[in-house]
Amino acid sequence: MKKSKQASKARDHLEILQTRVVVERDHVSSISSSDFPFHTSNRYPDHDLVERLRNKIIIAIEKKSQYDMEFDIIGVDASIANALRRIMIAEVPTMAIEKVFIYDNTSIVQDEVLAHRLGLIPIKADPDEFDFKQSTEHPTDQNTIVFKLKQECKRNPKASADEAEYINHNVYSAALIWEPKGDQAERFKDSPIRPVHDDILIAQMRPGQKIELEAHCEKGCGKEHAKWSPAATASYRLMPDIILKEEITGDLADKFASCFAPGVVEVENKTVDGESKKVAKVVNPRLDTVSREVLRHKEFEDKVQLTRIRDHFIFRVESTGILESEKIVFDSLQILSSKCTMLLKALDIKLKEKEETETSQNNENAMELDT
Amino acid sequence: MKITPDTKVQNAATFEIFREDHTMGNVIRHKLLQEPQVIFAGYKIPHPLEHNVIIRVQTTNETKPEAMVAKALNDLITEVGYLRTKFMVHK
Secondary structure, X not given: OHHHHHHHHHHHHHHHHHHEEEEOOOOEEOOOOOOOOOOOOOOOOOOOHHHHHHHHOEEEEEEEEOOEEEEEEEOOOHHHHHHHHHHHHHOOOEEEEEEEEEEEEOOOOOHHHHHHHHHOOOEEOOHHHOOOOOOOOOOOOOOOEEEEEEEEOEEOOOOOOOOOOEEOOEEEHHHOEEEOOOXXXXXXXXXXXXXXXXXXXXXXXXXXXXXXXXXXXXXXXXXXXXXXXXXXXXXXXEEEEEEEOOOOEOHHHHHHHHOOOOOOEXXXXXXXXXEEEEEEEEOOHHHOOOOOHHHHOHHHOOOEEEEEEEXXXXXXXXXXXXXXXXXXXXXXXXXXXXXXXXXHHHHHHHHXXXXXXXXXXXXXXXXXXXX | OEEEEOOOOOOEEEEEEEOOOHHHHHHXXXXXXXXXXXXXXXXXXXXXXXXXXXXXXXXXXXXXXXXXXXXXXXXXXXXXXXXXXXXHHOO
């Protein structure tokens, strides 16, 4: 009896090591994934990938608004989750101001600083409608969006005491006026191209100062410059899992609950043998910050284990307002698979080259033998 | 992409992939390690200013590193495709 209990305890421990990242008082253990062949009990020499995926992968959307979403991916390896995160930040293309032609700038903001500030303004334009512009190519209506900005600051002679002294002294992103080229006016008549926000302060001027410029937007990726990144934040964390090894009752239960973020642990009243007692119960581990406060108290030392589920990723994707969050995620999946296809093609070409050189070498050898 | 077979070890090769980074390197390494025929798989980015990754693969005698990388990529496409259909359901 004792032996089997020990065995089941060992099995539990092994399962925790395989499926959980364990957060301890002063360090984090069991970090690396052990999900590969011949590790402990994993033996899947003739595994069917699709079958394994079908049993494992779950996607659940937790919160969704147009430009902000939280969703769970369960059952993938950290490398895939991280690849998706990296692609969302650095490889999903958008449009941003890349070239600025300054006709007149007498403000105190230097030309290059002004150009940099313009570049960082998110531009509401569907990147799928445009092509990448190579440096050798000329701008066309297929790869460039043109904005004009012209503003001059003047004194307001009729200003009352509580009114601004100047007219047009704040240059906001709303001053960027889209100039449709070619068939762009027709193509984007349902969603005119404009800055996402109209109230981004670009520069401040004083009477007599003037800014006049033309800005060209091009398509690009976040890995070249962060201004092209469609994600304001794209991050993931692992789902916390609080394992109670023993029941925590009475006043200790209250203390236990206060160790966690609000809503994670609740104290319930349970009636056992006609007697009511307080029992701590984990209700919503998602809200937990995994602060380790509970591990500071001696009384909870052997009663609780803080863990995170190794293959349960909680993604949070906030958009800059150019693309919808959902589209950023969907595009990242698309880009990941197209990168794979591209590499497969490259590999194929290399293999064919190798084959050709080998056969031609063989032929040469054979000819030598003949002579 | 550039493939260099190892001169000293059988069934081993390094794959140099240009203009890729940790995104693909790590994911391919993980998928290679899922294969029982792969003895070794690792990746590195030799220099932060050069935009390429080097993936080294050693396999058993049953197969070739090139075949395993191709399988890894195909498996990855399947998995991502699967994620995509799952994601579509919520759309």
